[in-house]
Amino acid sequence: MPSRKLTAALMAATILTGATAAQAETLRLLTWGSYAPEEVVKLFEEKYPDIDVEVTFSNNEEMIAKLRATGGAGYDLAQPSHDRIYAAQLEYNIYKPMDLSKIDTSVMQPKLLDGVKANTTIDGAVYSVPHQWGTSGLMADKTKAPDVKGWGDLCDPKYAGKTSMRLKRTILLGTAFAMGEDPFAAYADLDKYQAILDKVVDKLIACKDNIKTYWKGGDDLSALMLSGEVIASETWDSTAYRLYNQNPNIVFVPPETGALAWIDTFTLPRKGKADEAAYKWINFVLQPEIVKLMSASTGSAAAVKGSKELLPDDKKAAFAAAFSDEDIANLQFFANIPPGVEDMEGKALEKIKAATGG
Amino acid sequence: MNASHDYDLECTGVSKNFGRLRAVDEVSFKIPSGSFFSILGPSGCGKTTLMRMIAGFEDPTAGDVKIKGTSVLNTPPNKRNVKMVFQHLALFPMMNVYENIAYGLRCNGAGKAEIEQKVKRVLERIALPDVGEREIHQLSGGQKQRIAIARCMVLDPDVLLLDEPLGALDLKLREAMKIELKLLQHQFNTTFVYITHDQSEALVMSDNVAVMNHGKFEQIGSPQQLYHNPASAFVAGFVGDANRWKGRVLEAAGGGIRVETAAGLGLVGTAGSGQSPQTGDTVEVFVRPEFIRTGKGGAAPAANHNHLEGVVDSLLFNGANSRVLVRTGSGELIEADVTLTGGADDVQPGETVILTWSPDQALCFAARADR
């Protein structure tokens, strides 16, 4: 029977490939677009010649969707934001606890480390450590919109048709803060949070006429700002810093209620196969000289001590132009998203999108 | 003016150029009302182009087309009362028979009752009264043919053009349809202009036939005239069968012309219509097989008849139309009609026979240098 021969051949082939894979360890990294620059990967592979690094670029939502689809298999190290660990773990069981003894936590900024630990501890086990952090806030062209100070200013009729935002949860939270609410505190009481959301939805629907369009990614936001079609927008700080280099009139503005800060973490997928390699990668990229390379690529600061000094010069200038010490003290870290909130926020966003103008 | 009304269709000096190619070259003819007129010619002779100019799908480069005495040059095809049966009939496959016939009436703005009545009547006239609800693909080849004609005739056209509509039919049906077409034409009493490359179709059906070659009409006449008095070598060769020899005139005296073929065969013939060959000219001689008598010797031939001895090469048995191929001493093959009865008198291959024919049946035409 030829088919039996074929099966045998296929099995042999499978075993052979399996064998070669076992010789050199592979570290499968699931991370953000700029979080594994080629240079860093090269240096890592030079230091650990028996480890191959495979990188998949993604974002928070897709990372969780991918891990959910496989029950936490397929990757050895993921980098979701700190607020995307707790509920996702409770609901889908896709991560595994970390062995902090294998990580040199002494180089990390204690405030960030403790914050992440507090957010990602389930049944006494810690699931994540911080890597990069940054903020979401506002960006404005100083010459055309000098008075932009808070989230609500995007809805100022003065700038009608010349503002933009991303229709995602950040703007819901920012608007809630601008209205004097504390949405993170309300996470504990979802009814209260719903009441806040309803107010936010009304406000953002009324604001719709003022908005030119909702931006969808860093590229179209950059084009909108640089062309002058938009003069004030919600933004990620890294995008604002990049634009500052091209047009120093465009600055990042931490809203008066505080910029919303996120921390991207290191987290182990539940069925990851190369934990040791993952720990090696974590320790490797926390070294000062690597942090410098990494920050040049990501545009964000690492969660290590003295990271501000390790920013590339141009980013340092943009950062200085944006943040005062007060602003840093005023940061609002994204709180853990409890189960159910994604649905509430999703509906709120759908309502805003579906509403026909204010 | 009045006289021209006797003609349903009249073309004067019609020409058509496609780029540098002259497809139709100064063609003029008149077709009397109610007659069956055929245009016969080999493919590529320009007959289809001529028909398309009459229907209005092409504009003539020069000349005029008159229908019932009125020029239609500036009339678009859908306003000309000239209907056309297409080569592949072009029945509309998405409509049933009734709708196909009613289409033209609808275009003319006829009322519902009128349409119903007219379609019914035309279907009766073509002897297919019950096919109205059928789809086109349910019809036989002959039925399709008749529907295509009915679809035109229901509109009462001045002239009906038919573009080789029998070409796609098998032989038996084609024979039957020839007769049927002729009968239909009589019945409707409309002028039919029939295009074909098949001389038998043209001869059987037509009152008058125009033989067309290289964009020009070679001859217009009744089938008998074409057959017996061809006006040119082309007509003589194209209409009906003929033995054909090329030779040089040895002597041209009165009506009789002595010719010697290239192979050395000596013949006596008559000048074709309008021909006056001189001694030394190159001519083509045409003799139809049915005018050649095949004998086994015995009876002496008439004094001035051509007579040749040859050996039967092969028999071409075809019932009443049987022929024999005879190889002459000079090596040429001659085709002649024979009657084969199946008896012992029949000629057999290998036998020596004597062929005789009258000089009147051997027509000589000046050979054209260019062909």
Added chain:
Amino acid sequence: MSQSDIKRLSLILLFMPFALWILLLIVLPHIGMGVLALREKVAPRVYEFGFGNFIEFLQEPIYWNTLLRTGSMSLLVTALALLAGFPIAYYIAKVAGWRTRGALFLLCLVPLWVSDLIRAFGWILLLRETGVVSSMLQTIGLLNAPVELLYNDVTVVIGLVYTVILFMIVPLVSTLDGMDDAMIEAGYNLGGNGWTVLRRIIIPYAMPGIVSGCIIVFMLTAGSYLTPILLGGKNSSWFTETIYEQFITRYNWESGAAFGFLLLAFTSFVVWLGLKLSRQTLAGTIARS
């Protein structure tokens, strides 16, 4: 092994890739989606069997409004693609010479050589407030202030028509190609004017091509994602976006799967309705071309 065994074996082997493809890539995922769609999320990691996801769709006007909006805009795109594609197809099939035909087909194909994303960005570059069209209109003096041509439904419709028109043209060309020119001439010869010939002969003849083109275009449009998202403005929601949001942003695979089935059912219904109204069958249209 006998000759017939070998024949049977080779038939099975030939059929195998197709069967595997159908089973692994079409049937199994749909069963999975179906199971998912019928699961209701009660609490974290707790699910119940039920139709809650579908009921939620019916109770939330935003969802079915979006679906209806997607459907009606897809119909509009289909109609416009037909209106714009028919003359082009007619020209290619009936008027153009052999050599021009190839070139014209190629011209229609060119946009497909770049990805959806690039095409959408192309439109963005052209139509934005500071884009090519706006500045050109200002240069030639037709406008005295920049105009925003992007971020509205008209742009979405134009972009979609541009993306899908080839799929309308190809089946139309292939049906019109099969039409004997004599049919059109017969239409005129029997007294029809241009309009009658178009309405009573060409269009009925091309109907299978029209219907199959419309089905393909409608399905492609209703299922498209990038073009409506990138060109659409703040009010233009598209149902595929809603499905994406359910799956990715809201982690709600259950209702995402249910919405996916609803989109499939809705577009299938529209196609069925279209076939009924035009008195065509699927076998006579799509399968033929």
